[in-house]
Amino acid sequence: MHSNYIIRPMKREEVNIAIDWAAKEGWNPGLHDADCYYHTDPNGFFMGLLDGKPISTLSVVKYSASFGFLGFYIVHPDYRRQGYGLKIWKSGIQYLYGCNIGLDGVVEQQENYKKFGFKLAYRNIRFEYVGGDDVFANTDTIDLSTLPFNTVELYTCSFFPEKRTAFLKSWINQPDCHALGIIQNDRLAGYGVIRKAQNGYKIGPLYADNPALADAIFASLIQAVDFLQPVYLDIPEVNHEALKLAERYRMEKVFETARMYTGESPTLPLDRIYGVTSFEVG
Structure with missing residues (x-):
């Protein structure tokens, strides 16, 4: 060297x-x-x-x-x-x-x-969606910007080992992105972010309290962008309902990573994580 x-x-x-x-x-x-x-x-x-x-x-x-x-x-x-x-x-x-x-x-x-x-x-598995389905945006989804930031942050806290206020603020407000959520029983019950990537679009995160809400948010996100572009979603393989979502939309597996930790794996609600925020910063 x-x-x-x-x-x-x-x-x-x-x-x-x-x-x-x-x-x-x-x-x-x-x-x-x-x-x-x-x-x-x-x-x-x-x-x-x-x-x-x-x-x-x-x-x-x-x-x-x-x-x-x-x-x-x-x-x-x-x-x-x-x-x-x-x-x-x-x-x-x-x-x-x-x-x-x-x-x-x-x-x-x-x-x-x-x-x-x-x-x-x-493992996290990257799936590619290339359209071809009749997908309808869910009318229950709302723009996250209409909610107080504290509401979004409070919901997000359980999905990551540490609070990351500065990151979350910039992530959901970045250019070329749509951040959509669903309110259920007067509280935030899921949200997702879709952003422009070097190739097509990427969804991350996609959090939801149940599979139906995840599906509704996913559909609204892909309806919010150019349908001729591919969309990518990184799914924790341990979330079987998320894998079913990928199957329903005929998504193709294109890449995978190994999520690893030096210490104990943080206790996270992986059954409610339908899309990883980022492979670079977690």
Whole structure:
């Protein structure tokens, strides 16, 4: 490994490099993900530079003193298998020292992650919807912006190990997105966000208290965008009702990840998580 290799925190504009590389890897990030991610933890984005040239990236977003999430672990193809990845990886793990660390890793890297103490929790499967169905938007769905932010945040809290106010605010209000929810018995009973991606659209998250509500929100989300574009949904494989939803809409499996943690898997209502927010920040 070259001695002129340094690792330092990214500047905001450099997160665009990580997004671009992730797109080249086929991960299809959202068009406005960089802003939402970076402002969640501006110190949690690392870049490795060789003679001043970016060759590696890593995000290690610290949500609290006890929980963080790792993503964007990418080494430029010209510099792989030379030790550069391992060095930036160790810097990121050090930044999250003392945290239970989560990640969504490509399946081929599972064994490598296990060497660093990560344990498999479950698989997330990316499904692609390409239209062709008569899908009708549910008239019960409402725009999340019509609700007090506290209402949305309170509902969201049970679906993630830590509160993430700054991220949630930017996520549901980002450009080129629709955030829709359903009120039942005078309370929020589910919501979803669809955003423009490098290719088509991505839904994430999709939370709902039961399968019928999940279906209604999903239908409304895909009706809200250009029906000629593909739509992607990342489903925790352990949610069987979510897999049935994918089957009903004749969605095709296109990708999968291994959700892993260094500590105990957080207690989350996986039966109500029909779509993962993000493979990069959880």
